[in-house]
Amino acid sequence: MLNxxxxxxxxxxxxxxxxxxxxKIDCKIIGxxxxxxxGYNALSDEIKKQIKFFDxxxxxxxxxxxxxxxxxxxxxxKEYAVGVLKHDxxxxxxxxxxxxxxxxxxxxxxxxxxxxLKIYIPSGAVVGIDGVKAAMFGCIESVTxxxxxxxxxxxxxxxxxxxxxxxxADEAVVKFPKNINVAATLSLAGIGFxxxxxxxxxxxxxxxxxxxxxxxxxxxxxxxxxxxxxxxDNPKTSYLASLAAMACLKRITSEIExxx
Numbered sequence: 001m002l003n004x005x006x007x008x009x010x011x012x013x014x015x016x017x018x019x020x021x022x023x024k025i026d027c028k029i030i031g032x033x034x035x036x037x038x039g040y041n042a043l044s045d046e047i048k049k050q051i052k053f054f055d056x057x058x059x060x061x062x063x064x065x066x067x068x069x070x071x072x073x074x075x076x077x078k079e080y081a082v083g084v085l086k087h088d089x090x091x092x093x094x095x096x097x098x099x100x101x102x103x104x105x106x107x108x109x110x111x112x113x114x115x116x117l118k119i120y121i122p123s124g125a126v127v128g129i130d131g132v133k134a135a136m137f138g139c140i141e142s143v144t145x146x147x148x149x150x151x152x153x154x155x156x157x158x159x160x161x162x163x164x165x166x167x168x169a170d171e172a173v174v175k176f177p178k179n180i181n182v183a184a185t186l187s188l189a190g191i192g193f194x195x196x197x198x199x200x201x202x203x204x205x206x207x208x209x210x211x212x213x214x215x216x217x218x219x220x221x222x223x224x225x226x227x228x229x230x231x232x233d234n235p236k237t238s239y240l241a242s243l244a245a246m247a248c249l250k251r252i253t254s255e256i257e258x259x260x
Contacts, residue, residue, distance in 0.1 A: 146199045
């Protein structure tokens with residue numbers, strides 16, 4: 001049985017908790033750790049009876065869990081990821097942009113290897129990650145991500161279409177930490193943060209979060225477009241990101257594994 005602990009009880013955390021409570025994933029939630037109890041309080045009383053809330057990380061990490069899912073922030077990854085692994089827990093990361101910190105990334109990988117543990121990174125709000133991983137065994141010449149969102153979900157006010165960023169993923173995940181985890185996921189699966197090109201566009205004429213990926217190489221060309229609806233509780237988060245985490249948990253607990 002997969003015993004799950006969750007760091008962060010925001011929109012993604014609560015969506016996953018409700019899915020597990022409804023029996024969509026064969027695992028048990030042991031506890032939730034968060035500095036703020038508001039998200040936990042938003043859960044139904046029936047769910048709260050079965051899940052313990054922790055505001056102390058040391059007590060949370062000692063609970064009987066074998067996988068910790070981070071659904072909080074890049075700062076949470078920096079503060080707790082290594083500690084999770086040192087306590088012999090596998091780790092799933094949603095705030096992938098934190099891994100742009102090369103020293104942190106190397107420490108996380110080294111600790112996981114020493115402990116014989118796994119680090120899981122769901123595909124998030126994009127599609128085609130399996131294709132990117134497969135293409136890496138050939139030769140990828142270029143990777144470009146174009147993200148188009150309503151200005152409100154980017155935290156700005158604008159009445160006209162505006163290019164907010166045009167550069168590489170290394171810079172994008174720093175300047176837009178709450179909106180561009182997709183760039184980090186794509187970079188890790190492919191040719192890295194510095195070589196992955198990113199363009200972020202604020203478009204007041206759309207309500208979806210649109211992510212277009214274009215990959216060229218000796219295998220040919222891959223083009224994917226995801227038109228994601230924002231999560232009902234948080235317009236900055238695509239609902240597909242939560243669903244991808246559920247799919248990753250489902251894959252871990254299933255007898256049959258599909259994809260690369």
